[in-house]
Amino acid sequence: MTPTFKEIVPVPALEDSTPFAYSQCVKVGPTLYLAGQCGLGDDHEVVSPDFADQARRALDRVRLAVEAAGGVLDDIVTMTVFLTDTRMGRVFTGLRKEYFGDRFPASALVGVSSLMPLNAMIEIQAVAVLGSGMRDSGARDSGTRDSGGRDSGTRDSGGRDSETRDSETRDSETRDLGGRESGRGDRDA
Template sequence: MAREYIDVLRLPESMPWHYSQAVKVGDTVYVAGQVGAGEGSIEAQTQKAYESVVDVLAKAGATMDHVVRETVYLADRTKLPEVAKVRETFYGDRFPASTAVFSGSGDGYDIEVEVTAVIDD
């Protein structure tokens, strides 16, 4: 199957490595971790991370309704309730299979969200 490499943002040349924000294979979209760095509070960072996921999915022809799997990386497990409130605004009452990983220090990236979506319409 052919692969489509999807990038919404142009990454700076100073990045220590390069990657695609998403790769689409058939009807499946694999979205790399999206962060909300520099956005302040965990709520603001979470909002930004999920907005980035939405933007990448849109470029691939998908929406949050197509998300079947999600991994959320958090620097601080005590922030999970705040993250959950923002997350609900993107999923409503239908959530994908999800895993939360508590990673300790995020070096300014307090949350990172990666998803897999299946376009089955």
Template sequence: MNRTIIHSPHAPAAIGTYSQAVRAGDTVYLSGQIGLDPATMLLVEGIDAQIERVLDNLKAVAEAAGGSLADIVKVNVFMTDLSHFAKFNEVMSRYFAQPYPARAVIGVAALPRGALVEADAVMAVSR
């Protein structure tokens, strides 16, 4: 199977040994995004700003892959404080329309660079 590496200059460059996304057939696997500003590579401050930046970063990578947030079928969310669960739902509802993608929210002890939230996704696109 052919694989295509996806890169967007509108999302943070990889900070490790991974690609922003990989397309395999009609499926695009979007790597985890934290609230890094792609212009400065610095973490934005506060949970609200980080959630929005995470979703903006996922949107940029989805678009670079030829899709949109509407094509995302699964989202995994990692949070260092699950008390922000309702806030994530509120912000996510501004980025995604119903029917929403499948989703998991997982509480974790820590995230890269001290981030409060991270999300990855799987997107289905046609050729």
């Protein structure tokens, strides 16, 4: 077995974290461990007193770290999100949908009393596996569009559209394990 070593991945788009005694991104094999990212600007201070602004910046910083290692957001397999106000959880999940589409990482949302630096309201720590996600944005948005440019259906990883999946689901619900009609809904309780 070939030994796997820890590699510190430089993230030029983020501030140097060595004065704070941590690494922004550490790679072991294809796995990336991302340091907690807050909504910070280049001066290492929070970008705004607004939660949504901080959350967007934290998500952008996570993306920058993954990209520095050659990955994409979709390579993120899990994230732990720390919030100083858990009432902002729904705001965060709405923003996460903008970044991840419908391919969400596993996640935990944890309420904390405070974060570093002062006035930070969110911190996101994540783990990614390089090569595990979709490589281009077109693959994530593979639905068909009508003449007005509106999404007219979405496709799953097998290329089936939502109508096909719904039909297959209905068909499978009406057959038992042996493939016989189950008469579901018509049975006596």
